[in-house]
Amino acid sequence: MTTTTTRTSTAGAASTRRTRSSDTPFVTFEQANRRLKWALLAPALGFVGLMIAFPLVFTINLSLTDAFGAVNAGNSYVGLQNFADALTDTRRFWPAVGRTVTFTLGAVVLETVLGLALAMLMRKAFRGMEIVRTILMVPLLATPVAIGILWMLILDPTNGIANHLLGFVGIPPQEFLGSVSQSLPTLMLIDVWQWTPMMTVLLLAGLTTLPEEPEEAARVDGANAWQRFVHIILPMLRTTILTALVLRGVDALKTFDLIYATKGPGGGSDFEAETLNVYAYGLTFDYQEYGLASAVLVLFTLFIVAIVVVLRRRTERSAS
Amino acid sequence: MSATTTFRALRGVLITVVCAVIALPIIWMIAAAFKTNVQVTDPTVGLVFSPTWDNFRNVLADGALAHSLLNSLVVGVVSTALSVVVAVPAAWAVGRFRMRRTGSIVLVARIIPAISLLVPWYYMFAQLGLVGSHLVLILSHMFVSVPLILWIMIGFFEGLPVELEDAARTDGLSAFGAFLRIALPLAAPGTASAAVLAFIFSWNNFIFALILADERTMTMPVLLFNFMSYASTDWGGLMAAATLMTVPVLLAAVFGQRFLVAGLTAGATKG
Numbered sequence: 105m106t107t108t109t110t111r112t113s114t115a116g117a118a119s120t121r122r123t124r125s126s127d128t129p130f131v132t133f134e135q136a137n138r139r140l141k142w143a144l145l146a147p148a149l150g151f152v153g154l155m156i157a158f159p160l161v162f163t164i165n166l167s168l169t170d171a172f173g174a175v176n177a178g179n180s181y182v183g184l185q186n187f188a189d190a191l192t193d194t195r196r197f198w199p200a201v202g203r204t205v206t207f208t209l210g211a212v213v214l215e216t217v218l219g220l221a222l223a224m225l226m227r228k229a230f231r232g233m234e235i236v237r238t239i240l241m242v243p244l245l246a247t248p249v250a251i252g253i254l255w256m257l258i259l260d261p262t263n264g265i266a267n268h269l270l271g272f273v274g275i276p277p278q279e280f281l282g283s284v285s286q287s288l289p290t291l292m293l294i295d296v297w298q299w300t301p302m303m304t305v306l307l308l309a310g311l312t313t314l315p316e317e318p319e320e321a322a323r324v325d326g327a328n329a330w331q332r333f334v335h336i337i338l339p340m341l342r343t344t345i346l347t348a349l350v351l352r353g354v355d356a357l358k359t360f361d362l363i364y365a366t367k368g369p370g371g372g373s374d375f376e377a378e379t380l381n382v383y384a385y386g387l388t389f390d391y392q393e394y395g396l397a398s399a400v401l402v403l404f405t406l407f408i409v410a411i412v413v414v415l416r417r418r419t420e421r422s423a424s
Numbered sequence: 425m426s427a428t429t430t431f432r433a434l435r436g437v438l439i440t441v442v443c444a445v446i447a448l449p450i451i452w453m454i455a456a457a458f459k460t461n462v463q464v465t466d467p468t469v470g471l472v473f474s475p476t477w478d479n480f481r482n483v484l485a486d487g488a489l490a491h492s493l494l495n496s497l498v499v500g501v502v503s504t505a506l507s508v509v510v511a512v513p514a515a516w517a518v519g520r521f522r523m524r525r526t527g528s529i530v531l532v533a534r535i536i537p538a539i540s541l542l543v544p545w546y547y548m549f550a551q552l553g554l555v556g557s558h559l560v561l562i563l564s565h566m567f568v569s570v571p572l573i574l575w576i577m578i579g580f581f582e583g584l585p586v587e588l589e590d591a592a593r594t595d596g597l598s599a600f601g602a603f604l605r606i607a608l609p610l611a612a613p614g615t616a617s618a619a620v621l622a623f624i625f626s627w628n629n630f631i632f633a634l635i636l637a638d639e640r641t642m643t644m645p646v647l648l649f650n651f652m653s654y655a656s657t658d659w660g661g662l663m664a665a666a667t668l669m670t671v672p673v674l675l676a677a678v679f680g681q682r683f684l685v686a687g688l689t690a691g692a693t694k695g
Contacts, residue, residue, distance in 0.1 A: 137599045141517040144600075145526065148514035148570055152530045155567045159544035166543070175547050222442060225435050234681070239443050241677035241684060242450055247628040249645040250666035253652055254453045257464075257659055265452065268467035301446060302688070309689035358537050361630045365649055384539050389635065394543060401540035408535055 167398035175394050186399035196375065197400065200383040203288060203371075207379060208356040211295040215352060216345065218296065219303025224333070226304070227311050240301040248298070252365035255294050256281060281366055284376040291363060291377055295356065303348055310344030311337075346419040350412055357408055360385065380404045450670070456663035464659045479664035483651075489665060492647040498558060499633075499643060500626040503565035504619050511570045512615055515577030516603050520586065527578055530571040541567075542635045549636070556638030564632040569622035576621070579690035580614030581607060617687035620680055624673060644669050 371378030387397035458475035518527035589602035
């Protein structure tokens with residue numbers, strides 16, 4: 105950012121000098137070239153559009169058929185049967201919905217609270233700030249599959265360092281990812297480890313753009329640190345928090361790499377970590393249930409879109 | 425004053441603890457990569473031991489891992505380069521012609537679950553005979569990096585003062601000329617940060633290559649996943665492979681931290 109500003113000002117001085125010698129009438133960018141903007145946008149929009157449009161039509165079409173084993177051989181339309189099957193399936197579908205919601209809510213709420221706390225701690229400059237910021241970057245840039253394998257070593261029930269360390273404080277060995285009841289909470293904690301730094305980075309960026317006067321005024325009026333945080337900083341940071349929630353929430357809902365790498369197909373033998381994404385993947389690539397899988401994916405996509413729309417509305421309302 | 429001192433001390437302790445919690449698992453992974461298979465499954469062996477390169481030698485011996493590293497590198501570099509060419513001019517157009525609503529269409533790409541794209545893509549690219557090729561991996565990774573770079577660069581171009589380009593145009597440059605000669609050079613730091621992030625996202629991507637790659641074009645995360653399924657007891661080898669995977673990312677974090685933070689937060693703070 106610093107580089108940008110310095111370069112801007114030098115270039116600014118240079119071009120201002122040139123402007124003075126010219127008297128060409130001023131033309132705004134809108135008038136400059138109407139075709140140019142579409143020429144520049146077309147490749148990007150066209151590429152993304154093509155890569156989405158075909159899958160969208162294809163998936164919606166498949167969701168209305170009994171496609172099984174192959175996507176194009178002898179399918180017949182079954183109407184909304186797949187949707188009815190999915191929505192009445194209390195063995196795999198609804199538990200997967202529940203796990204997806206639990207995982208996302210639990211992980212994202214913890215990440216937001218911890219991320220905000222850490223951002224508040226790092227708000228004022230301190231010695232070693234740059235080193236701390238560098239350390240924060242590591243988990244959020246690291247490969248999720250590698251992270252999953254690493255935590256499997258750490259949390260190994262017999263040979264892992266985690267149980268060894270718990271032994272020192274008198275806690276009996278835990279099964280972690282090896283147990284049905286602990287798998288999902290363990291995965292949530294790994295997610296919290298990997299993504300809390302992301303929340304901190306986003307919220308810290310938001311905090312540094314806040315004006316200082318309102319907080320200063322509150323301090324003069326005798327508000328203590330907690331009151332200033334709740335009544336001044338939180339309301340001003342609302343838009344940033346909501347935006348960060350959307351970004352992280354969408355990714356958390358779709359978490360696949362970590363769960364699939366550590367728990368494998370079906371999220372474990374009792375489906376204990378099977379989220380919607382893992383369920384849809386299994387239906388598609390392990391069982392070739394293309395019709396049902398497409399219906400599940402359509403429902404899942406609608407679910408994510410609904411959440412984003414609701415959160416965006418709130419963001420826009422709080423911004424205005 | 426003493427309240428401030430207490431706060432500073434408390435803050436120091438808390439931040440140190442957080443850093444330890446974040447860094448220690450990564451350090452543990454790198455340490456494990458240098459341990460023998462007896463040491464790696466013995467939790468009493470901490471961070472003090474005589475390191476061995478054997479795990480790295482073993483995993484690199486049959487060439488499959490080195491080959492997948494090369495695949496990841498090729499797919500990452502080519503998909504990032506193409507995405508920069510496609511997305512940076514588009515981002516400038518969105519920024520300068522105030523088309524944020526049009527630009528935000530690509531955000532759909534971030535929302536849609538990747539798995540819902542894989543079956544149609546597989547079908548579509550199979551018809552074209554492309555499944556298993558580098559090209560199909562590059563295209564699928566571009567699907568992630570084009571929206572990412574576009575989003576980051578819109579923020580950067582909006583931050584550049586429009587007066588510079590106006591001045592260049594009154595001097596006789598076309599709007600496109602003003603983009604090429606004025607805006608593009610000024611946006612170089614932003615482009616660099618967006619490109620590094622796009623490369624890392626490609627480097628980390630697992631699910632696209634899991635379905636669309638074959639033996640020959642398999643990328644590193646997929647190889648790591650397969651390696652885990654048949655060599656689950658070879659923790660040393662797994663950690664060596666995971667470490668090789670993480671080294672480029674660590675280097676990016678150490679040398680490009682400021683750039684990467686600017687890129688990651690570019691879209692977020694503006695909403």
